[in-house]
Amino acid sequence: MTSSQVRRACAALVDSLEIPVPFDLARMCEGIGRRRGKPIVLLATPMAMGGGLCGLWLGTAKADYVFYEQDTSQLHQQHIVFHELGHILRRHVPTRILGADLAHALAPGAQFGPVERVLGRDTYSDSDEYEAELIATLTLRRVSRLNHVDSPRAVDSSADDAVARIVRSLSRGDGK
Numbered sequence: 001m002t003s004s005q006v007r008r009a010c011a012a013l014v015d016s017l018e019i020p021v022p023f024d025l026a027r028m029c030e031g032i033g034r035r036r037g038k039p040i041v042l043l044a045t046p047m048a049m050g051g052g053l054c055g056l057w058l059g060t061a062k063a064d065y066v067f068y069e070q071d072t073s074q075l076h077q078q079h080i081v082f083h084e085l086g087h088i089l090r091r092h093v094p095t096r097i098l099g100a101d102l103a104h105a106l107a108p109g110a111q112f113g114p115v116e117r118v119l120g121r122d123t124y125s126d127s128d129e130y131e132a133e134l135i136a137t138l139t140l141r142r143v144s145r146l147n148h149v150d151s152p153r154a155v156d157s158s159a160d161d162a163v164a165r166i167v168r169s170l171s172r173g174d175g176k
């Protein structure tokens with residue numbers, strides 16, 4: 001695909017997402033899980049164990065688990081989750097698979113069943129990372145707009161600034 005085709009495909013995907021107003025990340029992920037027939041389970045955790053990762057996707061036959069940093073702003077958490085959703089929904093195939101032991105270190109005691117894949121930053125090609133980051137950015141923008149129109153009190157006024165920052169960092173090519 002050319003880069004404009006990739007951008008269109010990512011934009012179409014983001015437009016197809018059902019976004020709750022007022023915004024609720026857990027409800028949004030529940031809805032996506034229902035429609036695709038496989039739950040998406042969110043796990044907030046201190047990601048310091050993850051060696052600098054902010055988010056992680058752990059796939060099993062029954063569910064996709066998205067780990068995200070608990071010790072950061074709500075906006076950053078949303079960005080992390082949307083990025084991982086981008087990888088999941090675009091069915092990215094990693095270049096390298098992290099060990100299940102990392103997931104167990106991040107979520108001690110969690111019962112995942114047989115783990116099919118554990119994916120984090122550096123396990124994807126640059127183009128897949130770009131897609132996931134674009135999806136995260138566009139989704140944040142949609143959330144911000146929808147909630148601005150329908151529920152002014154729910155607006156996070158920092159969202160637009162964050163989107164602008166992300167777009168700037170992407171165009172510098174150092175987005176993660």
Ligand SMILES: [Zn+2]
Nearest residue numbers: 120121129132
């Ligand atoms: Zn990624």
